[in-house]
Amino acid sequence: MVRILNTKQIKALDAHTIEHEPVKSIDLMERACRAFVNWFVQRIDATKKIGIVCGTGNNGGDGLGIARMLHDWGYPVKVWIVRGLVPESADFKTNLERIKGEPEIADIITESDKGLFTDRDVLIDAIFGSGLSRPADGIYAQAIRCMNETDAMRIAVDIPSGLLADNPSSGDIIKAHYTVSFQIPKLAFFFPHSHPFTGEWTTVDIGLHKDFIRQSETSHFLVTAKDITRIIRPRKRFDHKGTFGHALIIAGGYGKMGAALLASAAALRSGPGLLSVHVPKSGYTILQTALPEAMASIDTHEHFFTEAPSLEKYSTIGIGPGIGQEPATVKALAQVLANFKAPLVIDADALNILGVNPELMKRIPENSILTPHPKEFERLAGKWDNDFQRLEKQKRLASELKCVVVLKGAYSSIATPDGKVYFNPTGNPGMAKGGSGDVLTGILTGLLAQGYSAEETALAGVYLHGLAGDIGSREKGTFSLIATDLVEFLPQSFKTVLNKF
Numbered sequence: 296m297v298r299i300l301n302t303k304q305i306k307a308l309d310a311h312t313i314e315h316e317p318v319k320s321i322d323l324m325e326r327a328c329r330a331f332v333n334w335f336v337q338r339i340d341a342t343k344k345i346g347i348v349c350g351t352g353n354n355g356g357d358g359l360g361i362a363r364m365l366h367d368w369g370y371p372v373k374v375w376i377v378r379g380l381v382p383e384s385a386d387f388k389t390n391l392e393r394i395k396g397e398p399e400i401a402d403i404i405t406e407s408d409k410g411l412f413t414d415r416d417v418l419i420d421a422i423f424g425s426g427l428s429r430p431a432d433g434i435y436a437q438a439i440r441c442m443n444e445t446d447a448m449r450i451a452v453d454i455p456s457g458l459l460a461d462n463p464s465s466g467d468i469i470k471a472h473y474t475v476s477f478q479i480p481k482l483a484f485f486f487p488h489s490h491p492f493t494g495e496w497t498t499v500d501i502g503l504h505k506d507f508i509r510q511s512e513t514s515h516f517l518v519t520a521k522d523i524t525r526i527i528r529p530r531k532r533f534d535h536k537g538t539f540g541h542a543l544i545i546a547g548g549y550g551k552m553g554a555a556l557l558a559s560a561a562a563l564r565s566g567p568g569l570l571s572v573h574v575p576k577s578g579y580t581i582l583q584t585a586l587p588e589a590m591a592s593i594d595t596h597e598h599f600f601t602e603a604p605s606l607e608k609y610s611t612i613g614i615g616p617g618i619g620q621e622p623a624t625v626k627a628l629a630q631v632l633a634n635f636k637a638p639l640v641i642d643a644d645a646l647n648i649l650g651v652n653p654e655l656m657k658r659i660p661e662n663s664i665l666t667p668h669p670k671e672f673e674r675l676a677g678k679w680d681n682d683f684q685r686l687e688k689q690k691r692l693a694s695e696l697k698c699v700v701v702l703k704g705a706y707s708s709i710a711t712p713d714g715k716v717y718f719n720p721t722g723n724p725g726m727a728k729g730g731s732g733d734v735l736t737g738i739l740t741g742l743l744a745q746g747y748s749a750e751e752t753a754l755a756g757v758y759l760h761g762l763a764g765d766i767g768s769r770e771k772g773t774f775s776l777i778a779t780d781l782v783e784f785l786p787q788s789f790k791t792v793l794n795k796f
């Protein structure tokens with residue numbers, strides 16, 4: 296797990312590293328600059344004209360160190376210093392002294408300094424870092440706008456200037472194409488509204504104290520491949536189909552049998568011992584023809600879900616994809632929630648039904664997994680003003696229901712009943728298509744049936760689903776990738792995770 300710390304904690308981590316490594320503050324800055332430059336020189340051609348726009352705090356100090364190093368690498372570098380009211384930090388001063396005549400430095404002192412950077416191919420943003428405490432205004436806002444107006448590639452040092460790491464931002468913010476952040480990812484990076492500012496972001500290691508990071512309290516984590524390898528248990532020689540549970544998927548309706556097939560195929564590829572699928576009568580032949588491994592449970596209704604089968608034999612249930620919201624379906628869902636006591640996976644129309652029938656929410660068994668996309672989440676939790684508030688709502692819902700709430704999207708977030716949130720790194724925009732969610736429901740149902748806990752299931756299922764999309768998009772491309780491909784590439788996704796042993 297990568298721990299996501301807030302800026303106050305990062306400041307303490309900085310100080311702790313300086314005191315206990317020990318390392319001089321200016322030498323730590325030098326390390327940070329070198330890590331940035333190392334990333335930079337591998338990607339940017341040395342003929343490109345570089346502009347570095349610095350503030351006068353430590354982010355600006357980084358900018359000056361980077362300028363010196365890139366000059367030594369042979370890049371044509373120009374430096375601008377935004378001279379507002381921020382006092383020069385000690386390390387800024389030292390790095391300014393270390394630039395001896397070259398590269399060239401100009402001060403930006405008035406708001407009328409416009410069109411400054413137009414001859415630069417690449418602009419490095421080092422105006423504000425994690426020390427930003429309020430929206431940028433005056434000369435700072437002007438410099439940010441001036442940078443955003445150019446055609447240059449913009450690269451932010453640590454965090455785009457103007458973007459707050461832990462709170463909603465307003466005012467002018469650098470629109471970076473890339474952000475190279477020091478060791479700890481910032482919470483804002485995981486939110487959709489930050490993306491136009493961070494662009495693609497990455498972290499570079501600058502040797503901050505590992506034990507201190509491990510001991511820092513946080514409820515926010517970024518999942519890694521290793522975490523998933525630890526969760527997924529390789530199967531043993533004497534295991535048999537009884538060991539791996541019997542999953543039931545309740546999905547599909549007239550014209551929506553595809554949802555049932557996608558969820559069921561994904562469940563089958565995720566390892567449960569047995570899979571039954573409950574479909575309306577019109578789905579019988581479709582199911583039996585498409586998925587011979589699945590057993591059919593047939594509803595009394597021709598076109599939609601109206602009656603739960605007897606549920607005792609099932610280890611878990613995945614319910615929702617394509618079931619619609621007919622009154623009889625609402626009743627049947629209520630019946631499932633009243634009779635089934637083990638955790639289940641709730642998705643799509645089942646979530647929409649819960650959204651308009653809040654009394655049913657109380658009946659959801661503890662440790663179930665809910666998988667809303669943002670629109671479904673809004674129906675369950677109401678509107679939000681910003682991404683931070685949305686995260687708080689997600690945490691609250693998970694804690695109130697004592698369930699795991701998976702909010703789907705880029706960096707799908709997984710909130711657990713005890714207040715933790717895990718962000719998932721896998722997946723790509725090729726998966727933003729109908730049917731992707733049905734596949735996820737299938738994977739989660741398949742894993743839950745095998746006895747993985749709700750938290751393990753959500754972490755592994757969301758990761759494997761995204762990884763199948765990543766492997767699939769390498770072959771099919773993000774335009775052409777479809778949900779069926781996710782099922783097709785799921786075996787490779789599992790193998791990738793298991794082979795990490």
Ligand SMILES: NC(=O)C1=CN([C@@H]2O[C@H](COP(=O)(O)OP(=O)(O)OC[C@H]3O[C@@H](n4cnc5c(N)ncnc54)[C@H](OP(=O)(O)O)[C@@H]3O)[C@@H](O)[C@H]2O)[C@@H](O)CC1
Nearest residue numbers: 309324327352353354423424425426427428429430431453
């Ligand atoms: N963490 C690490 O381990 C390492 C960190 N390093 C680097 O240090 C950076 C953090 O440095 P930093 O603390 O000096 O912050 P930075 O953003 O440069 O300036 C803050 C100053 O700006 C001021 N200010 C704030 N908002 C403002 C506004 N809107 N308009 C005007 N002024 C505003 C603020 O004033 P205050 O809020 O105190 O009133 C303060 O004076 C970090 O991002 C990374 O690049 C690496 O070098 C080494 C390892």
Ligand SMILES: [K+]
Nearest residue numbers: 420423454456
């Ligand atoms: K910056």
